[in-house]
Amino acid sequence: LRKEGAVVGYDPATGAERWRRGGFSSPFDVEPTPDGGLIVADSEADRLVVLDRDGAVVRTIGGVTFPNCVERLDKGGLLVTNWSGGEVVELDPDGRVLSRRKLGGTIYRAWRRPDGATVVATGDGTLTVYDASGAVILTERLAHGFVDVEPIEDI
Numbered sequence: 565l566r567k568e569g570a571v572v573g574y575d576p577a578t579g580a581e582r583w584r585r586g587g588f589s590s591p592f593d594v595e596p597t598p599d600g601g602l603i604v605a606d607s608e609a610d611r612l613v614v615l616d617r618d619g620a621v622v623r624t625i626g627g628v629t630f631p632n633c634v635e636r637l638d639k640g641g642l643l644v645t646n647w648s649g650g651e652v653v654e655l656d657p658d659g660r661v662l663s664r665r666k667l668g669g670t671i672y673r674a675w676r677r678p679d680g681a682t683v684v685a686t687g688d689g690t691l692t693v694y695d696a697s698g699a700v701i702l703t704e705r706l707a708h709g710f711v712d713v714e715p716i717e718d719i
Contacts, residue, residue, distance in 0.1 A: 566590055571604055573619050583619035593633040605631040625659035633673040645671040
């Protein structure tokens, strides 16, 4: 609930609200954790907030400017986009910055493919695939207005 500054947890079996956590500036994206919690990208507060399955704050990760979207990586790290700063940032499981790739423009979403390549969707509707060294493998323009995309395995 971006305008309210809250995140709500629902029971997957019944659809009933289980908990509600306020105190966010602009919760923009969430990513599930293996234990049933959530990682919240709180954009205007420049932080990620890790919640447990009951909505309690486990920890806060700072040092990420305007986190727009967050993806949990296979080994526990995080891939975070910075909308207005045009960056894709990779964090280790402890929240330390491993890499910061400045791409420019507005970055909407990024995800890591199983082959190690990173797909980046920008605000102008472009998908770009980068190999592990940062070299461009492919660039494709989507139809006007398409910026919020998800990898097919998540759908």
